[in-house]
Amino acid sequence: MASVEQIERWKATKTIGIIGLGDMGLLYAMKFSEAGWKVVCCDKEENYESLKAQYGDSKFQILLNGHLVSRLSDYVIYSVEAENIDKIVSIYGPSTKLNAIVGGQTSCKTPEIKAFESHLPSDIEIITVHSLHGPRVNSEGQPLVIIEHRCTKKESLEFVEAVVSCLKSKKVYLSYEEHDKITADTQAVTHAAFLSMGSAWAKIKVYPWTLGTDKWYGSLENVKMNISLRIYSNKWHVYAGLAITNPSAHNQILQYAASATELFSLFLRHDEKQLTERLMRAKNFVFKDHTGDLLLDDKVLDKYSLAPKENIAEGKKPVPNSHLSLLAIVDSWYQLGINPYDHMICSTPLFRVFLGVSEYLFLKPDLLEQTIKAAIHDESFRKDDLEFTISTREWSSIVTFANFDIYKRRFEEVQDFFKPMFPEANKIGNEMLKTIASHSH
Ligand SMILES: NC(=O)C1=CN([C@@H]2O[C@H](COP(=O)(O)OP(=O)(O)OC[C@H]3O[C@@H](n4cnc5c(N)ncnc54)[C@H](OP(=O)(O)O)[C@@H]3O)[C@@H](O)[C@H]2O)C=CC1
Ligand SMILES: O=C(O)C(=O)Cc1ccc(O)cc1
Numbered sequence: 311m312a313s314v315e316q317i318e319r320w321k322a323t324k325t326i327g328i329i330g331l332g333d334m335g336l337l338y339a340m341k342f343s344e345a346g347w348k349v350v351c352c353d354k355e356e357n358y359e360s361l362k363a364q365y366g367d368s369k370f371q372i373l374l375n376g377h378l379v380s381r382l383s384d385y386v387i388y389s390v391e392a393e394n395i396d397k398i399v400s401i402y403g404p405s406t407k408l409n410a411i412v413g414g415q416t417s418c419k420t421p422e423i424k425a426f427e428s429h430l431p432s433d434i435e436i437i438t439v440h441s442l443h444g445p446r447v448n449s450e451g452q453p454l455v456i457i458e459h460r461c462t463k464k465e466s467l468e469f470v471e472a473v474v475s476c477l478k479s480k481k482v483y484l485s486y487e488e489h490d491k492i493t494a495d496t497q498a499v500t501h502a503a504f505l506s507m508g509s510a511w512a513k514i515k516v517y518p519w520t521l522g523t524d525k526w527y528g529s530l531e532n533v534k535m536n537i538s539l540r541i542y543s544n545k546w547h548v549y550a551g552l553a554i555t556n557p558s559a560h561n562q563i564l565q566y567a568a569s570a571t572e573l574f575s576l577f578l579r580h581d582e583k584q585l586t587e588r589l590m591r592a593k594n595f596v597f598k599d600h601t602g603d604l605l606l607d608d609k610v611l612d613k614y615s616l617a618p619k620e621n622i623a624e625g626k627k628p629v630p631n632s633h634l635s636l637l638a639i640v641d642s643w644y645q646l647g648i649n650p651y652d653h654m655i656c657s658t659p660l661f662r663v664f665l666g667v668s669e670y671l672f673l674k675p676d677l678l679e680q681t682i683k684a685a686i687h688d689e690s691f692r693k694d695d696l697e698f699t700i701s702t703r704e705w706s707s708i709v710t711f712a713n714f715d716i717y718k719r720r721f722e723e724v725q726d727f728f729k730p731m732f733p734e735a736n737k738i739g740n741e742m743l744k745t746i747a748s749h750s751h
Contacts, residue, residue, distance in 0.1 A: 312468040321346045326473055327383025328352075329376040329402060331361060333445035333545075334415050335389035341449070343369035345476035352379045376402030383407060385473060387439065388414040388422070392551025393714055396425040403429035411466050413438035413457075417493065417552035418559075419486035423459055436460040437470045440489065441479060442497075442658045444544065446740070453656050454479035457486050482656050489656075490556050496653050496661040498559035499566050499642065501541060501549045502705050503635050503664065506570075508538040509704070509720065510697035512727040519616035519731075525690065527628035529611035533667050534635065536614060536742050537660055539735035542728050546721035553709045554717065562646065563709050567702035569641040570634060573685075574699045577632060582686045589637060589682065592644035593672045599651075604673060606666035606746060614742035616735060632685035634695045636668045638702070659743055666746065 312320070326342050328335045331353040343349040349370035353361055361372045373379050380386055380402045390398050395416050403426070406412060412434050414422045419438060426436045436459040443452040454477060458467050471481070484492070511518055518525070519535055541549065553559045576585040643650055650665050657665075672678050684691070708717050728735075 312465075312472050316468075317472045320469060320472060321348075324348070324384040324469070325350055325382050327379040327386040328370075329379055329386060329388045329398070330390035330415075331357075331365075331372070332389065334441065335387075337441075337445045337449070338387060338389065338415070339370040340368070341476050342473060347473060350379050350382055352376055377405040380405040380410075381407055383410060385411045385413070385437075385470060388412070388416070390414075390416070391547045392416040392418055392421065392555050393547060395422050396428070399425040400429045404431065406430060406434050409433050409435075411435040411437050411470060413470070415439060415441065416555075417497070417548065418556040419457060419489050420557070421555050423457075423486045426459075434460075435462065435466045437466060438486070439470070439474060440493075441477065442656065444659075446736075447659060447743070450478040452479050452659070453482050455482050455484055455489050455656060457484060457489060459486060480655075484656070491558050492653050492656045493552065494556050494558035494562050495646075495648050495650070496657055498553045498556060499562045499639065500658070500661045500664045501553065502563045502566050502702065502709075503639055504534070504538040504541050504660070505549065505705055505721070505724075506698055506701035507534055507635055508542050508728065509701040509724045510694060511538075512724040513697050513701070514693065515727075517728075517731065525629055525631070527615075529614075530633065530636075530667050530671065531628075531631065532611050532614045532616070532742065533663060535616055536735060536739040537663060539616075539728055539731060540739045541660075542721070542725045543732040543736055546718050546725070547714075549721070550714055550717040554712045554714065560706075560710050562642070563706045565642040565646050566638055567699075567706040569645060570638040570699045570702040573637050573641060574634060574695055577634075577685045577692075577695065580686050582682065585686065586682055588641065589672075589678065592641045593678070595644045596640050596650065597669065597672055600669070600673060604666070604670055605662065606670050611742065611745070614738050614745070616731065616738060629688065629690045630680055630684035632688075632691045632695055633671055633681050634685070634691075634698055636671045637681070637685075639664065640668050640672060659747070663743070663746055 325348045328339050328351040331339065331351045335351065339349050339351050350373050351370055352373045352375050355375050358374050365372055386406060388395065388399060412426060412430055416422045417440060422438060438457045438459060440455040441449060443449060454474060461467055553563060671681060708720060
């Protein structure tokens with residue numbers, strides 16, 4: 311670790327560059343400049359005037375383009391769409407200052423590292439990062455992956471660590487291959503599940519929070535709705551990029567769709583015995599070492615409902631849900647031999663919530679048994695489960711065929727459907743995530 315004096319010398323002499331002043335680039339620019347670093351940034355040239363007008367009074371400086379940022383900066387961070395990383399690095403990479411360090415914020419590191427290796431001069435060190443949280447989450451205590459890929463000087467890593475220390479995140483050191491394998495297991499499949507819930511509701515044109523106390527009511531349902539709407543209120547390219555550009559993610563998403571389909575066909579066949587045996591095998595594999603408290607306490611989640619107040623009836627029990635989306639994730643972890651707890655050090659808030667609700671469903675006494683009974687004998691959720699199953703397969707095909715255009719179209723159709731609810735959902739979702747974080751162990 312660098313000494314305080316050394317860090318002060320760096321702050322007086324070094325420049326940090328950020329290419330791509332979107333949500334994450336802006337977060338870093340603000341944090342680093344507030345911490346006393348000299349920060350220069352750019353977005354696309356056509357955004358220069360408006361950004362200058364908007365951030366003229368900030369502590370960071372806006373420059374015209376990535377050439378100017380690269381020429382000046384001792385550490386450059388590319389914070390751009392994953393789909394375009396190769397093209398953008400090919401344009402600005404050759405302008406990188408002699409002996410500088412370069413990294414990126416894209417969510418999948420294989421294409422980013424390939425772009426750096428292809429287009430950066432050989433004197434450039436490569437140390438890349440990934441903050442495992444969205445731009446509106448407090449970075450303190452969240453995992454920050456640091457990948458020291460091409461690094462000849464000990465000082466380079468110390469310098470990057472000094473720069474990012476103001477985020478107060480938990481540093482996790484990985485290779486880029488390890489990073490991509492873990493984020494495929496965690497992020498990509500979590501998003502596939504919540505994207506599928508949202509697109510199923512949009513297909514059948516139902517705002518689930520409006521159905522009163524009969525269906526989609528209670529703590530687990532609040533989590534499903536809040537997280538699904540949170541994802542759809544974000545930018546499509548973040549989710550498209552991290553799933554499509556990560557080859558390991560394709561298989562995980564495919565397995566999730568296969569698990570949903572196979573479990574759903576057991577529901578249709580009313581095969582309680584096979585369904586129970588299959589889920590018990592999955593439960594024993596995923597939760598066998600579980601001891602102590604659950605990650606989530608459902609009581610604290612009850613109040614995070616999107617339903618209008620008059621629809622909320624204290625103590626009233628809704629029809630039990632078959633929770634296909636949660637059964638399918640535990641089944642797919644089992645089928646793929648993934649222990650989700652191994653990935654906790656490198657997890658996003660949404661993954662921890664997804665694991666929390668799945669764990670709750672499988673470990674809360676009697677809940678799994680009640681859910682299996684509902685899945686086999688109660689038809690109330692058949693139509694929803696059918697649409698959900700179709701949606702998992704649609705998302706899986708789009709990702710497998712690496713089709714960014716169709717991804718965008720599908721995502722934005724659902725986004726339009728839920729748009730009126732985003733302000734409310736984000737407010738409630740933020741509060742819910744804060745509560746979950748403070749109750750998590
Ligand atoms: N949002 C999140 O929750 C997280 C995102 N990430 C990753 O971080 C990266 C950035 O994401 P995020 O900030 O959310 O996305 P944004 O779309 O908000 O930011 C990307 C920015 O890069 C700009 N850009 C595109 N091309 C260029 C160029 N040639 N020169 C300069 N700027 C350019 C874009 O402009 P324009 O919009 O005009 O195209 C946009 O403003 C992505 O790779 C994402 O996967 C990582 C962690 C969390
Ligand atoms: O928590 C999540 O999974 C999010 O949706 C936010 C997010 C999106 C992309 C990343 O690379 C990291 C975090």
